[in-house]
Amino acid sequence: MTKTVILGVIGSDAHVVGITILEQALSAAGFDVVNLGVQSSQSEFVEAAEANDAEAVLVSSLYGHAKQDCEGFHQRIAEAGLDVTTYIGGNLAVGQDDFEETRSFFRKMGFDRVFDSETDPEDAIASLRADLDMRSTEREGQTVSA
Template structure:
C-alpha cells in the first residue's frame, strides 16, 4: 500500500531546491508525494493532509523563521482530527542556529515527531519515515543491503 506524504515549504520561505530533491527521493522510495511548493500556509498543509488522507506531513524551512511560521501548527492539525499524522520538519530552522540539539528539542516540544537539520541526507529522512509508518523497504533494497562473505 502506497503511503501519501504532504511536502512543502512553510511561511514566506521561497527555497525550493531542498523539497525538489526530497520529492524525487520520496517518489523513488515508493511514496505518493503531494508537493505544495513554496510559501505554503499552515492551513494548506492541513487541508492537503485531510484531502489526500496523508500519513505524514513534511515541513521545510530554510530561511530561519520556522519557529514563528509553525506556532499553532499542531493545534490546527488536532482541530482537523489529524493527530495520527506523522509530522516532520527540517532545514535551517532558526536564524543563527548554533546548537541543533536545542533547536530540535524546541520543535519536538511544538509537536513535531522528527526534526532534521539542513545537512540531513534525504535517505535518512526516508528511513525514519519508513520506521515511523511501519513500512518495510522494497525487496530490491533489502537484497542490495545484504552482504555476502566468501
C-alpha cells in the same frame, strides 16, 4: 499500499531546491508525494493532508523563521482530527548554533522528528518508513484489542 505524504516549504520561504530533491527521493522510494511547493500556509498543509488522507506531513524551512511559521501548527492538525506523523527540516532558526536546542524546541512543539539542513534524504526516508510502520503496527494492535 502506497503511503501519501504532504511536502512543502512553510511561511514566506521561497527555497525550492531542497523539497524538489526530497520529492524525487520520496517518489523513488515508493511514496505518493503531494508537493505544495514554496510559501505554503499552515492551512494548506492541513487541507492537503485531509484531502489526500496523508500519513505524514513534511515541513521544510530554510530561511530561519520556522518557529514563528509553525506556531499553532499542531493545534490546527488536532482540530482537523488528523492523525499524521510530522517532520520538519532545514535551517530552522536564525543564527542556529546548537541544533540540539533547536531539535528540542520543535519536538516540544509537536514534531515527531526534526532534521537539520545537512540531513541526507535517505536518512529522513528511513526514519519515515520506520515511524509509519510503527504507527501501522500500533493501529493494528488497537483495532485487535478494541
